[in-house]
Amino acid sequence: MSTVELILRLLLAFTTLLLLTRLMGRKEISQMTFFNFVSAISVGTIGASLAIDSTLSVRNGIIALLGWSVFTVLLGYLDLKSKPIREVMNGQPIILIKDGKIEKNALKKARLDLDALRVLLRKKNAFAVAEVDMAVFEIDGTVSVLKYQQNRTATKRDTGTPPIRKVYPAPTTLIADGRKIEHNLKELGITEQWLDARLADSGVQDIKNVYYAEVQEDGKLHVDCSE
Structure with missing residues (x-):
């Protein structure tokens, strides 16, 4: 295989994989279930073969990628429409802790030991098993944790703190690397006049000195100046 052919195959494989991945949807990336895992490995293997395997023609490589992608999309559609098919392809969540007690049989079913369980709990800020009322091993390999009420973080409702008055729907970037984000404004x-006035209140004379600035939900401006 010549260098030119190799480069063309790499470009073709990359472009095709990118387009097909967009077609198959974000779930293939964001939620790695059994089905998604097998699908990603298969598509990646076919793409790699298309890029570097000279015995595989470009035509057959593209046909294989298209065929597998169509198969993946079809099964994804059936996954949405049929619960039995969804359970066969992805499995079901497994309750690891119930009413504060570790379910030993569930741990065996999930192929987890106590050390692995504690690691997963710590990732959810549960450093003691005694804090946990329920823990569920999800189909994507993550653990959802429900702590006992006395161990949960207090909310504003719990403390009687009134909610902030929202001026904007969410914190939004207004300046990045010394440049205004016009479409966000x-x-x-x-208005630029409002932004300039808020910057002046923060002691900023030149916008080029602002590394990052965002407006908060309550209308306040957070400014981070470059050194």
């Missing part, structure tokens, strides 16, 4: 209806 326009979307929020913020």
Whole structure:
């Protein structure tokens, strides 16, 4: 295989994989279930063969990628429409801790030991098993944790703190690397005069000195100046 052919195959394989991945949807990346895992490995293997295997023709490689992608999309559609098929392909969540007690049979079913369980719990800020009321091993390999009420983080409702008055729907970047994000200003209806005035209040004379600035939900401006 010549260098030119190799480069063309690499470009073709990359472009085809990118387009097909977009077609198959974000779930293939964000939620790695059994089905998604097998699908990703298969598509990646076919793509790699298309790129570097000279015995595989470009035509057959593309046909294989298209065929597998169609198969994946079809099964994804059936996954949405049929619960039995969804359970066969992805499995079911497994309750690891119930009413504060570790389910030993569930751990065996999930092929987890106590050390692995504690690691997963710590990732959910549960450093003691005694804090946990229920823990569920999800189909994507993560653990959802429900702590006992006395161990949960207090909310504003619990403490009687009134919620902030929201001026904007969410914190939004207005300046990045010394440049105004014009479309964000326009979307929020913020004028440049307002922004300049808030920067002046923060002691900023030149916008080029601002590394990052975002407006908070309550209308306050957070400014981070470059050194």
